[in-house]
Amino acid sequence: MKETKIVEAIGNVDDKYIKEAVTYRAKKQKLHTGLMSFVAAAAVLFLVLGMGMFRNEVKANSVISIDINPSIEITVNKHDKVIAANALNEDAQIVLQGMDLKNVDLDIALNAIIGSLLKNGYLDEVYNVVNVCVENDDEERAGQLGDLVSGEISSLFDEKDLIGGVNTQLCTRDDENKKLADSYGVSVGKLNLAQEVSANLGISLDVAVA
Amino acid sequence: MLDEEIIELLFQRSEQALKELELKYGKICMQTSYNILGNRSDAEECVNDGYLGVWNAIPPTRPDPLITYVLRIVRNISLNRYHKNQAQKRNSSYDLAVEELADFIAAPESIESVLEAKELVSTIESFLDSLSTRDRVIFVRRYWFFDDYGQIAGRTGITEKNVSVRLTRLRKQLKDYLEERGNFL
Numbered sequence: 001m002k003e004t005k006i007v008e009a010i011g012n013v014d015d016k017y018i019k020e021a022v023t024y025r026a027k028k029q030k031l032h033t034g035l036m037s038f039v040a041a042a043a044v045l046f047l048v049l050g051m052g053m054f055r056n057e058v059k060a061n062s063v064i065s066i067d068i069n070p071s072i073e074i075t076v077n078k079h080d081k082v083i084a085a086n087a088l089n090e091d092a093q094i095v096l097q098g099m100d101l102k103n104v105d106l107d108i109a110l111n112a113i114i115g116s117l118l119k120n121g122y123l124d125e126v127y128n129v130v131n132v133c134v135e136n137d138d139e140e141r142a143g144q145l146g147d148l149v150s151g152e153i154s155s156l157f158d159e160k161d162l163i164g165g166v167n168t169q170l171c172t173r174d175d176e177n178k179k180l181a182d183s184y185g186v187s188v189g190k191l192n193l194a195q196e197v198s199a200n201l202g203i204s205l206d207v208a209v210a
Numbered sequence: 211m212l213d214e215e216i217i218e219l220l221f222q223r224s225e226q227a228l229k230e231l232e233l234k235y236g237k238i239c240m241q242t243s244y245n246i247l248g249n250r251s252d253a254e255e256c257v258n259d260g261y262l263g264v265w266n267a268i269p270p271t272r273p274d275p276l277i278t279y280v281l282r283i284v285r286n287i288s289l290n291r292y293h294k295n296q297a298q299k300r301n302s303s304y305d306l307a308v309e310e311l312a313d314f315i316a317a318p319e320s321i322e323s324v325l326e327a328k329e330l331v332s333t334i335e336s337f338l339d340s341l342s343t344r345d346r347v348i349f350v351r352r353y354w355f356f357d358d359y360g361q362i363a364g365r366t367g368i369t370e371k372n373v374s375v376r377l378t379r380l381r382k383q384l385k386d387y388l389e390e391r392g393n394f395l
Contacts (some may be wrong), residue, residue, distance in 0.1 A: 004308065005327075005330075006311050006330075007307075007308055007311060007353065008327075009327065009330040009331050009334055010334060010350075010353045010354055011282075011285065011286075011289075011354060012327075012331045013331060013334060013335050013338065013350075013354070014335060015275060015278040015279075017335070017338055017346065017350050017354070018277075018278040018281060018282075018350065018354060019275050019277065019278055020343070020346065020347060020350070021346075021347045021350040021351050021354065021355065022238065022277055022278075022281075024343065024344075024347040024365065024366070025365060026344070026365065026366045026367025026368070107375060107379075144369075144371065147369040147371065147372070148369065148371055148372060148375070151368040151369050151371075151372035152372065152375075154367075154368065155342075155344060155345075155368065155372070155376065158342050158343075158344050159342045159345075
């Protein structure tokens with residue numbers, strides 16, 4: 001078979017690659033609470049996957065909000081392709097400037113966004129915490145998407161030599177929360193987190209969201 | 211027991227060396243062989259043949275590292291057994307891994323000489339060098355060890371779905387890398 005040629009060639013690579021693959025074990029990811037992420041983070045990436053609206057031409061399956069100081073909302077369809085990417089504040093406009101993410105695979109979109117965050121100084125080499133907030137009526141699907149996104153972000157951090165942790169949680173969205181989040185110019189996910197911090201630290205929601 | 215001590219026992223022709231070899235590397239040898247053959251008893255035979263191969267090769271060889279030396283012997287024996295076994299069902303992890311690489315070569319005639327084969331190995335090595343550690347490990351575990359996605363996920367701390375996504379991307383990257391360097395036209 002022709003494919004055995006490439007398999008044979010891979011089989012003959014140097015010992016150092018084999019040895020590395022024998023000894024490699026992933027470091028455990030730190031899970032951080034919402035409280036710690038607000039207190040300790042230099043930058044917070046906040047990802048929300050949510051149930052979206054169904055339109056005639058394009059069926060939205062999930063809404064992803066990315067919150068650092070920039071706040072970005074991404075809508076994906078059931079095939080994990082981006083339908084729309086919206087900047088929810090001014091910093092996010094800088095991050096998304098010049099990017100056309102429509103019909104792009106979610107993992108590629110994440111790659112582009114992380115790269116832009118890094119380039120524009122919203123992620124640094126000190127420490128970064130990523131909050132992944134998943135919102136979907138189908139809990140199994142939400143869990144799978146959360147795993148996919150957190151895994152992808154971890155890999156990207158690895159590639160770009162960034163240090164950080166990923167915090168995954170299930171979020172809920174209702175109209176009231178959405179209105180409140182809009183009034184602060186943040187995603188529902190970040191609002192959920194801010195509400196938790198506000199309750200834990202006894203500080204006002206205005207301060208927690210800022 | 212340290213590799214050097216095992217090698218010393220082999221030089222002394224002590225059968226204790228084989229016991230120590232099995233204790234230290236038996237599990238990984240068995241897993242690698244099983245990934246290829248999909249059959250436990252065949253894998254056990256190949257691993258035992260592998261130990262015999264090590265016994266016959268050392269001395270005079272003093273391999274360093276020992277683990278990769280042993281693994282290569284076991285892997286090659288297992289691959290030979292696989293190809294000889296015409297009735298083998300295509301359901302081992304090896305089958306699936308090889309099928310993933312099926313669209314890599316334009317025509318078998320394009321690689322004929324030993325020189326071209328060596329150049330291909332060298333190109334693949336430089337491709338591996340261009341990857342992050344995690345991606346390189348994912349690639350090697352899949353296409354050298356023939357680990358399934360679950361095994362790779364457990365080792366690298368990502369989900370099986372993520373392993374699948376990353377391998378798809380890595381295969382594409384390798385294909386582009388080889389085509390840019392004129393290996394496959």
